[in-house]
Amino acid sequence: MGKERLDNAAPIVYGVKARKYELTERDFDESIEDPIDAQEVFDYIRDINDPEHPYSLEQLNVVQEDLIKVYNEKEDPWVDVQFTPTIPHCSMATLIGLAIKVKLSRSLPPKMKTVVRITPGSHNTEEAINRQLADKERVAAAMENPNLMSTVNQCLVPREE
């Protein structure tokens, strides 16, 4: 963070989704287990900070609830998260993908796998980036890299409003 020239000097800032949750009787019943849904996953990642701009991934439309699919299969629960870099040659795309992966690994149940990938057609090197994010050894190596993790953790710090 703190480059001389930003990749995208003037990103479009979008309005954010209202955070109103309709509570039903089921929500107050302690014995009912709530399956993870797209809304919950979105809540985990919507406030991740963009590494370059003082906005959240939701505000820059990098993540959207519609691009999250949760598969609650008993034997193989997993989540598919697509993210859309603001410009096709965004050099921060891998870092953003890594931040999403890290946030979800810290938030979701341990057995739930995640696929974090670029929204098809929205980046020049999406295949290469998707492959890196899908390689668990590379992700583990990245998470052991102190410089990289310091940048990722800054993206994950909640912003003061």
Added chain:
Amino acid sequence: MLLLLYICFKKVHKLEGHENEVKSCAYSVSGRFLATASRDKSVWVWQVDEDEDFDVCSILQGHTADVKFVVWHPTDDILVSGGYDCSIHFYCFDGDDFVTIQKIEAAHDSTVWSAAFDHSGKYLVTVGADKFLKIWQQKWAESLQERSWAKLLELELDTRWPLYAVDWNHLTGHIAVSGGDGKVRIFNFDFDSESLTKSGSFTVEDEVNSLRWHPTIPQLLSVSCDDGFIHLLTHDC
């Protein structure tokens, strides 16, 4: 069945050279060489002498990305490596140095994670992130440098996740495969018809990174997982 092993080892040597994580290491069947594979894209071969001293013999830099594994031929000093660049490389010793015999580019459509030879060394099985299991056949030559490999067959497994591990039972001919889905699949390879048939499966609780058949107990398979456990399974067939 779960087994926790407590074994006493004494540190004898520390070999330096690789720039980052070493993913795999293996001794040649002769015991003369130790090969290592790293995320730094290189394969190192160390020569072991009678005094158990290790000297660097060769540094092989043919791969263009992380090398995930090295595996030795069961009877000859032929080495195979594979990894993130989707290729498999074959090497042998020419008297002074290890040289590349063959490179198979795009052996898989994604990372090649693991490989294993059958008992004879005539066949090599590889598995990858593309969910494929592929068998390669050796074209024999007296001189190791003139050997070559070609694809015999390939099989796409019904799984959503990468295949990380494969091993070939030298006693029974069975191939065990597993990966991100934790499902250990056993196949029988018929050496006469050169074909594969399914022979059962068993699912463990977490992603499987590595598995090995016991060298002398025919049905025993050890499976290592992300959850930190080593599972020992017997395959009844």
